[in-house]
Amino acid sequence: VRSHKGKRAQETETLISKELAYWLRHRAHERAANFEELVIHVQRRIPEASREDVQQVLDSQFHRDGVRKRFERRGDDQWIATPSTTLRDQRLLSHTLVQYLRRQAEGRRATVEQMLRHAQQQLPAVDEGRLERVLTQEKHVDGRPRFEQEGDFWIATSTTSAEKRMSK
Structure with missing residues (x-):
């Protein structure tokens, strides 16, 4: 998912973002996951997604208000999905x-x-x-x-x- 995104890249980024948010919010035992867990989960659901794609989504996605980040890093390697x-x-x-x-x-x-x-x-x-x-x-x-x-x-x-x- 590159900065000069084509339609397919945008669709993949949207899918990755939705998958990450859903999975993080619906984990029964905890609401955070490390980067490796996130990559494994996303690649099971979206095989064409790379580690870089997942990192790009975690680093760059914002809520619709354009102000609040959709994902936050907690600690060294834990990520959470922030509430809308x-x-x-x-x-x-x-x-x-x-x-x-x-x-x-x-x-x-x-x-x-x-x-x-x-x-x-x-x-x-x-x-x-x-x-x-x-x-x-x-x-x-x-x-x-x-x-x-x-x-x-x-x-x-x-x-x-x-x-x-x-x-x-």
């Missing part, structure tokens, strides 16, 4: 809402309007649509919903680690 800007913003909003709900004195619950006001103080770009997506779609690692609705109110559900601490 949208996903990062969604996680930040989710974290902000959980913290707000946990601080609520009245049963740790709040209405959408209360949460929207609070979220917009912290993250001005938040609108009601994004807030409702986070409330209805965010999940804990084990797949349980992160938020539950009780009438007009929303609550943050417990993490399994919090439940384990409380049962001791």
